[in-house]
Amino acid sequence: MALVLNEDQQLFKNTAADFVKRESPVSRLRRLRDSGDQDGFSRELWGRMAELGWQSIIIPEAYGGLGMGYLDLACVLEECGRNLVPEPLISTLLLGANAVLLGGSEEQKSEILPRVAEGSMLLALAYHERGARYDCCRCETRAERGENGYTLQGEKVLVFDGMAADKLLVSARESGAANDRNGISLFLLDPNAAGVELSAQSTVDTRKAAVLRLSGVEVPAAALLGSSGEAGTVLSEVIDRATAGLCAEMLGSMQGASAMTLDYLKTREQFGVKIGSFQALKHRAVQMFVELELSRSAVLGACDAIDQGSEKTAELISVAKARCSDAAVLIAHEGIQMHGGIGMTDEHDIGFYAKRARACELTFGDAAYHRDRYARLQGF
Amino acid sequence: MGELEEFRKETEAWLDANCPPSMRWSETPGTNPALNDDLAWGGRKATYPNPEVKQWLDLMAEKGWTAPTWPQAYGGGGLSKAEAKILSEEMRRLRIKPPLVGFGLTMIGPLLLEYGSEEQKLRFLNEVCRGEIRWCQGYSEPDAGSDLASLRTRAILDGDEWVVNGQKVWTSYADLSDWMFCLVRTDPDVRKQEGITFLLFDMESPGVSVKPIELISGYSPFCETFLEDVRVPKDQVVGGVNNGWTMAKALLGHERSMISEAFHEREESNQLVDLADKYIGRDVHGRLADATIRDRIAQLTMNKACLDLTLRRSKEAAKQGQQPGPESSIFKYYATELNKDRTALALNVLGPQALGWEGDGFDAAELQATRSWLRARGNSIEGGTSEVQLNIIAKRVLGLPD
Structure with a gap:
C-alpha cells in the first residue's frame, strides 16, 4: 500500500505539470469555446500527449502500453485538471479503452488498444440513457440477434466526446427488464454505419458530448465485445475506474480554483486592507484547504486500491467520489463568492472551474448517490 | 533483519x-x-x-x-x-x-x-x-484561554526561589497529580510571549490549593488551581528563564498530535451501525430503516475513512524521511470536529433513550452516550480551539495576511 508518490511518480507528475502549464493554460479552453471548435479539444495536443505516453499508462505492455497503474495515471489527470485540460482522457482511455480491456476478446484488445496507446484512435462509450440517473445498467436500447449479427435500436445521451470518436462502444439489451444487470451486451460500432445518427451536445463545462440514435443498425457478430449478456459487470467496473480517474482530475481542478481564490484574497483590497485578512474569509479558505487534503487522501486511497486489487476498491471509490464531489462544489461556490462581482463575469476564469466542478459532480454519481452505495457495500 | x-x-x-x-x-x-x-x-x-x-x-x-x-x-x-x-x-x-x-x-x-x-x-x-509521579499541566487561566500568552500568574525571584502567585484553570486531574508543569510570567515589561517561563513544582508545596470543576457532562476531570506565595527552587525552570513560550509551543505540538492520534487508534466495528440496528432496525431491503440517519452514518463513516487515509499518508511520508506535509495541520481540527459529530449523531440514533441522566429505565451505554456527547463538546476547545487552529492554518499554511 502506498499513499505517497515514489520518486518516479513524482518525476512523472512534475513533467506532466510542466507540460500542462506550458501548453494548456485555461485561456486555451476559452479559445476552443469561443472559436466554436467542433471537437472541443486539440488533436495536435492529443498526439503530443501520446508521445509523453499518457494514453499508454494503463494499457498493458502486451497491447503496446506501459502497464503502469492508477496512481501513475492520477498524476497526469490531476495536472490536467489543474488547468481544465479538455483532451479526451476520460472518454477514450478510462471509459473506451477500459471497456475493451475489461470486456473485449484477445483479438479486439490487440486491434484497438495499441492504436489508443499511440494516440491514433479516439473512443467513446455510449451507455447512458435519458432518465437512468447514475445506473449504468439501466438500458432500454435493444440488440436483436439475427442470422449474421445483431440489429441495434434505441437512443443514448451524453456520450462524452461521441462526435469526435473513431469508434463507439454501445451497450444494448439482449434480454431482461430495463434495470437488470444481466442481459446487456456491448458492441463496437462504426459511427458512419447505416442507421447511426449522432448529434452534438455542448455541456455546461464547454465540453462536447453526443446524442446517439440507433435505427435498425446492423452490426456483424464480431462486433460483440466479449460475452453476450454479461456487459453489466464490465460496465460497472469500467465506470468505477473512470470514477477514480475523474476524482484525480477533480483534485487538480480544486487546486486550480483554490489557488486562484487564495491569490485573490491576498491581493484584493477593500476597506484599506487585503480581504484575506478578514477572519470570516480566512476560516472559509481553510475549510477549502481541509477538504482538499481529505480529497487527496481519498483519491490516493482509491487509486492505490485499484492497483492492489483490494477487495475494498468499490468502497474506496465511493469514498473518493463523495468527498471530491462535495469538496469541488464547495470550492467552486466559495471561489465565486470570494471573488465577488468579478467572479460572476465570463471574463474571469473562476467560472470555468465552477462549471467543470458541477459537471464532474453530476457525472458517475454525486455525493448522495455514493453515500448510499457505500452504505450498501458496507451492509447497512 | x-x-x-x-x-x-x-x-x-x-x-x-x-x-x-x-x-x-x-x-x-x-x-x-x-x-x-x-x-x-x-x-x-x-x-x-x-x-x-x-x-x-x-x-x-x-x-x-x-x-x-x-x-x-x-x-x-x-x-x-x-x-x-x-x-x-x-x-x-x-x-x-x-x-x-x-x-x-x-x-x-x-x-x-x-x-x-x-x-x-x-x-x-x-x-x-516507574509510574511514581503523575503530572498536571498549568497553562490556561481565567483570562488566558485561546490567548494563552496573556497569562498573568506571576513569578518573582527571591534569593534562590521563585515566588509564584496566581490562578490556573482547566488543570486536568490536578487533584490526583503530584507535580505541575506550569507557565508563569517572569517579565511583565516585554512582548507578552517573551516574558514567560516554564516552571515545575510539587503540588504539595505550601500555597497550592485545588478545586475540581464540574462539567456539563457531570464529570470533573479538570480543576482550578490557586497559587499563593508558592516557593519554587530556581533549578526547576525548564529551557531557561523567559523562554517558556518556546517550551509551550513545543509541548502543544505533542498535545495536538496526542489528541489526533487517540482518534486514530480506535479501529473498531462501526458502532453507529450497531447502535442503529438496536434502536432503528432494518427495512425489507436490509437497509437501516431511517433513511436520513443511514445517510448521516454513511457520511460520518466516510469522513472518518478520509481522516484515516490522511493520517496514513502522513505516517508514510514520515517513514520516507519527508517533513510533515501541510496535511498534518488539519488533524487536530478535523479529528475533534468528527468526534463531536459522531457523539452528537449517536443521540439521534438512540432517540428518546438518549434523554437519560440517571435513575431507572436507561442502561449504562445509553447514559454513557449522553455524557459522551456533552464531554465531546470540549474536544474543539481544549488544546487550542478549532477557531485558533483555523487561524494558524490560514497564516502558516495558506499564507493569508494578518
Whole structure:
C-alpha cells in the first residue's frame, strides 16, 4: 500500500505539470469555446500527449502500453485538471479503452488498444440513457440477434466526446427488464454505419458530448465485445475506474480554483486592507484547504486500491467520489463568492472551474448517490 | 533483519508469558470498558483496585518498556525506532493494554528529553517511567484561554526561589497529580510571549490549593488551581528563564498530535451501525430503516475513512524521511470536529433513550452516550480551539495576511 508518490511518480507528475502549464493554460479552453471548435479539444495536443505516453499508462505492455497503474495515471489527470485540460482522457482511455480491456476478446484488445496507446484512435462509450440517473445498467436500447449479427435500436445521451470518436462502444439489451444487470451486451460500432445518427451536445463545462440514435443498425457478430449478456459487470467496473480517474482530475481542478481564490484574497483590497485578512474569509479558505487534503487522501486511497486489487476498491471509490464531489462544489461556490462581482463575469476564469466542478459532480454519481452505495457495500 | 526478527520473537514470548489476563482487551467488540478503566496513571496518590494493573506496570517498568525509546539511564528501554515499532505491533496483536499512561510519558517527558538539564532528566524521567509521579499541566487561566500568552500568574525571584502567585484553570486531574508543569510570567515589561517561563513544582508545596470543576457532562476531570506565595527552587525552570513560550509551543505540538492520534487508534466495528440496528432496525431491503440517519452514518463513516487515509499518508511520508506535509495541520481540527459529530449523531440514533441522566429505565451505554456527547463538546476547545487552529492554518499554511 502506498499513499505517497515514489520518486518516479513524482518525476512523472512534475513533467506532466510542466507540460500542462506550458501548453494548456485555461485561456486555451476559452479559445476552443469561443472559436466554436467542433471537437472541443486539440488533436495536435492529443498526439503530443501520446508521445509523453499518457494514453499508454494503463494499457498493458502486451497491447503496446506501459502497464503502469492508477496512481501513475492520477498524476497526469490531476495536472490536467489543474488547468481544465479538455483532451479526451476520460472518454477514450478510462471509459473506451477500459471497456475493451475489461470486456473485449484477445483479438479486439490487440486491434484497438495499441492504436489508443499511440494516440491514433479516439473512443467513446455510449451507455447512458435519458432518465437512468447514475445506473449504468439501466438500458432500454435493444440488440436483436439475427442470422449474421445483431440489429441495434434505441437512443443514448451524453456520450462524452461521441462526435469526435473513431469508434463507439454501445451497450444494448439482449434480454431482461430495463434495470437488470444481466442481459446487456456491448458492441463496437462504426459511427458512419447505416442507421447511426449522432448529434452534438455542448455541456455546461464547454465540453462536447453526443446524442446517439440507433435505427435498425446492423452490426456483424464480431462486433460483440466479449460475452453476450454479461456487459453489466464490465460496465460497472469500467465506470468505477473512470470514477477514480475523474476524482484525480477533480483534485487538480480544486487546486486550480483554490489557488486562484487564495491569490485573490491576498491581493484584493477593500476597506484599506487585503480581504484575506478578514477572519470570516480566512476560516472559509481553510475549510477549502481541509477538504482538499481529505480529497487527496481519498483519491490516493482509491487509486492505490485499484492497483492492489483490494477487495475494498468499490468502497474506496465511493469514498473518493463523495468527498471530491462535495469538496469541488464547495470550492467552486466559495471561489465565486470570494471573488465577488468579478467572479460572476465570463471574463474571469473562476467560472470555468465552477462549471467543470458541477459537471464532474453530476457525472458517475454525486455525493448522495455514493453515500448510499457505500452504505450498501458496507451492509447497512 | 535477522536481529529484528529475533527481537520480535523474544518480545512476543515475553509479553505473552508475563502479561496478566486482565491487562488484555477483550476480543468481543463493544464489550471493552472505557479507556480509563484498568489503566495506570501512576503517581503517589494512585490506588490499584485491580492488583494486576500495578503488577503489569512494575514488570514493564523493570524492562524500561513504559517508555521504550527513552535512554536506559532515564528509566527507558533504549530501544531503536524499529524495535519500538515491533514492541507496539506485538502489544497490539496480543491485545495488551498499555502499562502506563499520562502526561509524564506523552508531554513533560518528551519535553525534558529535548530541553531539560541532565539533572532534571535523571530526577524526573526515572520517576515517570516507574509510574511514581503523575503530572498536571498549568497553562490556561481565567483570562488566558485561546490567548494563552496573556497569562498573568506571576513569578518573582527571591534569593534562590521563585515566588509564584496566581490562578490556573482547566488543570486536568490536578487533584490526583503530584507535580505541575506550569507557565508563569517572569517579565511583565516585554512582548507578552517573551516574558514567560516554564516552571515545575510539587503540588504539595505550601500555597497550592485545588478545586475540581464540574462539567456539563457531570464529570470533573479538570480543576482550578490557586497559587499563593508558592516557593519554587530556581533549578526547576525548564529551557531557561523567559523562554517558556518556546517550551509551550513545543509541548502543544505533542498535545495536538496526542489528541489526533487517540482518534486514530480506535479501529473498531462501526458502532453507529450497531447502535442503529438496536434502536432503528432494518427495512425489507436490509437497509437501516431511517433513511436520513443511514445517510448521516454513511457520511460520518466516510469522513472518518478520509481522516484515516490522511493520517496514513502522513505516517508514510514520515517513514520516507519527508517533513510533515501541510496535511498534518488539519488533524487536530478535523479529528475533534468528527468526534463531536459522531457523539452528537449517536443521540439521534438512540432517540428518546438518549434523554437519560440517571435513575431507572436507561442502561449504562445509553447514559454513557449522553455524557459522551456533552464531554465531546470540549474536544474543539481544549488544546487550542478549532477557531485558533483555523487561524494558524490560514497564516502558516495558506499564507493569508494578518
